[in-house]
Amino acid sequence: MLTVSTEVDEDIADMIGEGLDEYNVAKGGPYNHQELWILARDDDGSVLGGLKGNTGYSWMFVDWLWVSPENRKGGLGSQLLAKAEAIARERGCLGAYLETFSFQAPEFYKRHGFQEFGRIDDYPPGHATIWLKKQF
Numbered sequence: 001m002l003t004v005s006t007e008v009d010e011d012i013a014d015m016i017g018e019g020l021d022e023y024n025v026a027k028g029g030p031y032n033h034q035e036l037w038i039l040a041r042d043d044d045g046s047v048l049g050g051l052k053g054n055t056g057y058s059w060m061f062v063d064w065l066w067v068s069p070e071n072r073k074g075g076l077g078s079q080l081l082a083k084a085e086a087i088a089r090e091r092g093c094l095g096a097y098l099e100t101f102s103f104q105a106p107e108f109y110k111r112h113g114f115q116e117f118g119r120i121d122d123y124p125p126g127h128a129t130i131w132l133k134k135q136f
Helices: 010-028 076-090 106-111
Strands: 034-041 047-054 059-067 095-101 117-121 128-136
Touching: 034 076, 047 076, 047 117, 059 076, 076 095, 095 106, 106 128
Parallel strands: 059 095
Antiparallel strands: 034 047, 047 059, 095 128, 117 128
16 A cells, blocks of 8 residues: 655654665665755854755765855855865765756856766756766
8 A cells, every 4th residue: 555645754754764774874884974064154143155065975965055145256155165175075075066956056066166967957947957066
């Protein structure tokens, strides 16, 4: 019997996640997963931008990179990305990868040495989802 829902109990989600983790670790070794947050603040402590990522299996994944509209084009995004890459190297990572939309920042990442390795056109409609990576 199959059931369909938009959510499940936390204990079921944990059971499935733990089962997948057991399999992955048995085949690929320990994740060595570590979260990473880098925040840019002004003198008053207000957040101007930030990067959320994680490292595991010797690679860094960039979940989010955001800079407030009034602080864009001034190098803050580059500083956040460079700091994340430096931390990833300290953690022994071989490279970094990420997913972005065509209307977001693929050219920004390419200027920083990232190369496209995958894409889905018309996701969202009229745009593309793009995966980029950079080996250190």
